[in-house]
Amino acid sequence: MSDKxxxxxxxxxxEKIDNYRQTLEAIISFSHVLKWDDENKEFKPNSYSFIARQMDTSKNNRIKPNIEINPDLIVQLDENYGIVGEVKKSFPQNKGYWKSNFNQIQKYDDDLKGWLTPSEYIKTADIVLLTHYKIKVDVADYLEAEIYNKNLVFNKNFSAIAFSRVQEMKTILTLEKFYGRLFDKELDERFRRIVRVPLDKVIPLSDIKFYDDKPELSYMMEILWNKIFSQYPKMEEFMESGGIKIINIEVNVDKLTQELRIQFTDSIESDTRQPELPKAKWVKEAMDMFVKLNYAKIENLAEDKYTVKFKSIKNTIEKFTKEIIESQNQKGKKGNLNNFL
Incomplete structure (x- = not known):
């Protein structure tokens, strides 16, 4: 393969990794705005947000009755009001392929079961589509035409909100309602006038790194390397080496998966409606690629045990991405011996 x-x-x-991150930023920022009490500077009591929560459609659902679905986002503001969200940073260029995406959203136009209430139902639920501001005009035109022609039907309040990452003195994410309305008039007006979310303050409060779409392999590897493996060495050992010394770390897929779920998802223990993210097979795939690239070796295949040769790496995600692509185009060749082993 040429350098170009x-x-x-x-x-x-x-770019795919950045799109994944922007989707997470939109999910986190939108749910933060809904749950945050500006006056008391804390989250509102009895408010919750869930990524890809399992919900049940009713027998009257006009798209898919009596099935389990996983909306991208569930935000419960209190026991009576919630929002079901779908996030689509982009749509196919051919609008003929948009129908399936909006059929998915129409499944939410129902009395869904699965809310964190005694009955698992909620009195009022709005539906929100979060999409990127660059395509908001096309989305608005599509919605107007399809709803006018009765190809799209929403009995519940439906709105579309555009998000955009903006680099100023600090990075912010803007949220602007460009179609429809929300049940809560105060929220409706607030999003109509554009909400600015400072990512440096909001993201650390909900350090979520996964939703139910599989991320790129190098994204998973970078999180394991910089966020999980870096926690294993004793601090004095790592500091003495200046980050240069190679340190052996013994890991297994099950434990790594649990650590990722605890630290970087909104998982609630014993809540069976919450999906198990990240999936263990995503972690397994990342570990096998570490082996292929000579950053690790298998100790026990049956028990998914590995030894990682850890040290500090600069530009980790770019390095891993490049090496994965090179390995996929050099079948039969051994990994780069400079990768520690």
Missing amino acids: GLELLVNKTL
């Missing part, structure tokens, strides 16, 4: 071809593939993967 490699660069194009690396940049394409990094």
